[in-house]
Amino acid sequence: MSGKGMNLTLKIWRQKDAQSTGKMETYKVNDISEHMSFLEMMDVLNEQLIASGDEPVAFDHDCREGICGMCSMYINGEAHGPDRGVTTCQLHMRMFKDGDTITIEPFRAAAFPVIKDLVVDRTSFERIQQAGGYISVNTSGNTQDANATPISKHDADEAMDAATCIGCGACVATCKNSSAMLFVGAKVSQYALLPQGQVEAADRVKNMVAQMDLEGFGNCTNTGACEVECPKGISLDNIARMNRELIKAQVK
Amino acid sequence: MSGFLKSSIGRKIAMALSAFFLMFFLLQHFAINMLSVFSPEAFNEVSYFMGNNPLVQYGLQPVLLFGVIFHFVMGFILEIKNKKAQGVAYAKNNGAANSSWVSRNMIYTGVTILLFMIFHFNDFWVPEIVEKYVEGKSQVGKDFHAHVAHMFENPIRVVVYVLAFVFLALHLLHGFTSAFQSMGGTAGRKKVLQNIGKAYSIIIPLGFIIIAIYHHFNHH
Numbered sequence: 318m319s320g321k322g323m324n325l326t327l328k329i330w331r332q333k334d335a336q337s338t339g340k341m342e343t344y345k346v347n348d349i350s351e352h353m354s355f356l357e358m359m360d361v362l363n364e365q366l367i368a369s370g371d372e373p374v375a376f377d378h379d380c381r382e383g384i385c386g387m388c389s390m391y392i393n394g395e396a397h398g399p400d401r402g403v404t405t406c407q408l409h410m411r412m413f414k415d416g417d418t419i420t421i422e423p424f425r426a427a428a429f430p431v432i433k434d435l436v437v438d439r440t441s442f443e444r445i446q447q448a449g450g451y452i453s454v455n456t457s458g459n460t461q462d463a464n465a466t467p468i469s470k471h472d473a474d475e476a477m478d479a480a481t482c483i484g485c486g487a488c489v490a491t492c493k494n495s496s497a498m499l500f501v502g503a504k505v506s507q508y509a510l511l512p513q514g515q516v517e518a519a520d521r522v523k524n525m526v527a528q529m530d531l532e533g534f535g536n537c538t539n540t541g542a543c544e545v546e547c548p549k550g551i552s553l554d555n556i557a558r559m560n561r562e563l564i565k566a567q568v569k
Numbered sequence: 570m571s572g573f574l575k576s577s578i579g580r581k582i583a584m585a586l587s588a589f590f591l592m593f594f595l596l597q598h599f600a601i602n603m604l605s606v607f608s609p610e611a612f613n614e615v616s617y618f619m620g621n622n623p624l625v626q627y628g629l630q631p632v633l634l635f636g637v638i639f640h641f642v643m644g645f646i647l648e649i650k651n652k653k654a655q656g657v658a659y660a661k662n663n664g665a666a667n668s669s670w671v672s673r674n675m676i677y678t679g680v681t682i683l684l685f686m687i688f689h690f691n692d693f694w695v696p697e698i699v700e701k702y703v704e705g706k707s708q709v710g711k712d713f714h715a716h717v718a719h720m721f722e723n724p725i726r727v728v729v730y731v732l733a734f735v736f737l738a739l740h741l742l743h744g745f746t747s748a749f750q751s752m753g754g755t756a757g758r759k760k761v762l763q764n765i766g767k768a769y770s771i772i773i774p775l776g777f778i779i780i781a782i783y784h785h786f787n788h789h
Contacts, residue, residue: 328660341660394663420661427656493664493673494651496577526576535654536577536647538675539747539757545667554755561753563578 322348323410326418327362329374332431335438339431341420351411355398356381356388358410375434381406383548386483389490390435391422396487396546404485404548424490428497428532439486441532442500446484448528449521450504452513463513472510479506481549488543488551494535499543501529502555509562519566526563580647585751587640588744592769594633599773602780609714616713620697641683648676671743678740685733692720721784730781734774741770 324347332339346362353361356378363373379387388405392398398408413419421435429437454460468476480503488499505522508514514521537556544553573579601619604612619625664673671678700706721727745766749757756762 330660391659391662394659394661395666399666422659422661425655425657425659427654430656491667493655493668495654495656496651498577526578530577533654534577535651536581537751538647538651538672539743539750540668540672542664542667553750553758557750557753557755557758560578560582560751563573563576564582564753567573 322350323413323415323417325349325358325413325416328418328420329435330422330431331374331434332423333433335430335432339434341422349410351409353410354381354406355390355392355408355410356406375432375436377436378406383407384483386485389424389437389439389486391424391490393420396424396490397485397548401545402548402550404483404487407548424486426486426489426495426534428495428534429486429489437486439484441534442484442486442497444532445497445501445525445528446504449517449524450508451517452508453516454513466512468511476507476510479503479510479551479555482507482547482551483549485548487546487548489534491542491546492535492537493540493542494538496537496543497529497532497534498537498556498559499547499551499553501525502557502559503551505559505562506555509558518562519569522559522562522566526559580643581751582753584640584643584647585748587636587643588748590632590636591640592741592745592748594636595773599776602777605714605717606780606783612717613711613713617708617711620701620708637686641679644676644679669743671739672747675740675743678736681736682733682740685729685736688729689733692726718784718787721781724785727781727785731778734777734781737777738770738774741774742767745770 324345327344327346328341329344330339331342344362344366346358346365349358349361356376359374359376366373377387377389379385381388383404383406386404388397390397390405392405392408397403397405398412400408400412423429423431423435423437424439426437428441429439432438482500482503484500486500489495489497492499505525508521509518539553539556541553544551574583601612601615604615701708721730746757746763749755749762757766
């Protein structure tokens with residue numbers, strides 16, 4: 318590692334708990350390597366805060382491999398920061414320059430209330446998933462292998478693309494309307510495209526959309542911001558498919 | 570179905586349907602206005618037809634009024650709901666990094682168009698309704714062309730119309746393709762339709778601008 322690292326000014330949202338009103342606080346970190354991930358830079362800050370007897374900044378993280386969807390953060394006005402196709406754990410400090418000021422906020426949406434500092438409650442996504450994001454499988458002992466059902470390559474690929482959604486919530490955080498339609502569109506699509514998903518197809522889309530509305534997410538206005546900021550590149554076409562599925566479910 | 574219109578996607582589809590209707594109407598309005606430039610006689614004839622044919626007056630006109638009001642009211646409802654869904658605003662938000670200005674500002678371009686429509690209705694529609702249905706005057710032989718030319722003598726009116734059509738173009742630049750996406754189609758994401766959308770959004774408002782300026786410089 319090269320000896321000279323970056324000196325950065327961090328403006329971070331601090332909030333004691335869900336009930337408190339938070340505010341932006343300014344911190345300095347020095348000698349940050351460009352090879353560090355953003356979360357490692359946050360670790361350095363927290364070591365520093367702990368050493369000086371201050372409360373470390375709470376933030377969500379788990380696998381640090383870009384697949385769990387746990388890390389969030391709104392960095393310099395973008396979900397997961399300025400890089401494309403990455404989560405915050407994969408965002409590298411080489412995206413920043415020495416002397417930069419970085420603004421770090423929690424994902425904002427009425428349906429994603431702040432729990433503490435940069436940690437938000439994303440269980441609304443889980444409740445949407447529970448409302449219809451499943452299929453019926455015969456588990457009586459003669460369960461059929463999924464591979465026994467022929468599926469066209471095209472459909473299988475599109476279903477897989479939709480299923481790569483990690484449910485991180487960057488779409489909601491990015492959307493000016495705090496709409497969850499990219500997430501719900503992906504979850505509806507991954508089943509709608511496969512024969513196994515047909516049994517509950519109509520109820521699934523109705524129930525998941527109803528739960529999405531109940532949770533207080535906003536209405537999609539097709540700005541396309543979600544697709545750009547999505548770490549998994551989930552396509553806007555999934556929202557169109559969800560709309561089609563809902564229209565289909567109405568006439569059924 | 571009532572539940573469908575209360576759902577976020579139902580509202581979105583209703584918004585798109587009314588948008589398609591209004592875009593079709595705009596095309597028709599544009600075609601008739603173009604006549605005022607090329608043939609005053611034809612313009613007078615078509616204007617008389619549109620203003621006095623019972624099917625247009627009692628059939629299409631109420632549908633159009635409903636479409637206009639519905640699109641605006643639904644737009645406001647959605648905007649209020651979306652503001653509520655946002656919660657706390659970001660200290661720093663870089664919207665330009667992931668979306669177009671026009672897509673993020675539909676409410677502002679829309680409100681400008683609404684204000685213009687009040688002005689426009691007051692200019693042409695209200696006086697005509699009063700003339701026909703309150704005063705009970707016949708429009709047989711009325712020179713609609715001369716009336717339009719007279720209205721655009723006023724340079725302030727020309728400026729207001731030109732500005733309004735710029736905002737209409739901005740609104741359409743997002744709205745045209747967005748309506749297809751809302752209807753569950755992916756056609757709006759294809760290059761062909763995006764180009765048709767751009768052409769429609771620029772040519773139609775530009776045409777209206779040219780018509781207004783033409784009449785300003787060609788009144789007798």
